[in-house]
Amino acid sequence: MSSDPWGRVDETGTVYVRTADGEKVVGSWQAGSPEEALAYFERKYEGLVVEIGLLEKRVRTTDLSAKDAQAAIDHLREQVDAHHAVGDLDALRKRLDKLVATVEARREERKAQRARQSDEARKAKEDLVAEAERLAQSDQWRAAGERLRALVDTWKGLPRLDRKSDDELWHRFSHARSAFSKRRKAHFAQLDAQREEARRIKERLVTEAEALSGSTDWGPTAARYRELMAEWKAAGRAQREHEDDLWNRFRGAQDVFFAARSSVFAERDAEQSENLKLKEELAEEAEKLLPVTDLKAARAAFRSINERWEAIGHVPRDARPKVEGRMHAVERAIQEAEEAEWRRTNPEARARAEGLTGQLQAAVDKLRSQIDQARAQGNNAKADKLQKELDGRQALLDQALKGLQEFGG
Incomplete structure (x- = not known):
């Protein structure tokens, strides 16, 4: 007869499991020893533990449906x-x-989520209608027209409501767009005057752009050209017969300025490329300090390299992370060596390591004595x-002894 806290095997080979309701027959075992019988059915138990754990994880981390989850729970409960x-x-x-309680809570949560999504869709469409009705009264023809088109795209991406609500909201939305379109068409009667005004504005912008084309004040002038471009776009289109000619003059003035600036910047890039070469050589020199064997010498050598590094000018922006990363890697390695040296010479850490080693050695000695006594x-x-x-315990002791060697002990 053999037993453990949760089961036993009687003289006939019948296996029992202990439950809150008393012992239950697990099965009959005739193929081997009682210990093998218990081990076999304990593995069955471990298999159930694993299956339940996997199901708990699926319920917690995936979108497993409540129906499928409940079916899996019922299957496991039968087992x-x-x-x-x-x-x-x-x-x-x-x-x-x-x-089961978790799955039910998830079911209710998803039901509530669907209700929230429906409410959110209704609120979103009501907001779209309200904005469209405000835009219907706008005089910002281009911006308002673009915004109304964007609202249509947004509407198409929203879920449908019940038919009556959806139709009512769409009717208001469509009516607002139509009202705006009618007002914009009426406004076209005034476009000739606006286009004449746009021509006058653009002629002024062209005159200023041509005057700036020879400037060498690169930053402010480039910024002013961006402002002029924004003003150009805001002015609207001039008459067709003037628009292309004005644009060619305006763009040509900008091209003269930016071509001159690019030439100057190319010279600067050549200088920065030379700086990059110098810094790469210093990074290679620093990397030769690794691995750190003489901390004091490595620290002094790196300080010297870093001083020469700081004396060199800028490098191209896209190359900066890589070359600076090489220097930072060497600096981190030296810092780690300093920290390792501090830990190695730290008396408090050594004392803790020695104390732990002593405790583990005592435990190992005690266990060996108990083993000898049991075998006797x-x-x-x-x-x-x-x-x-x-x-x-011996594995822990070996690890602790290895750690203690780092302190030279």
């Missing part, structure tokens, strides 16, 4: 209730009960169990 495993089956039932008494099962514990 638990069949009592074909040795272990804490009552604990598994409690986990399944808790999982013929209790090999106890001795084997203690031997496993000894193996674990």
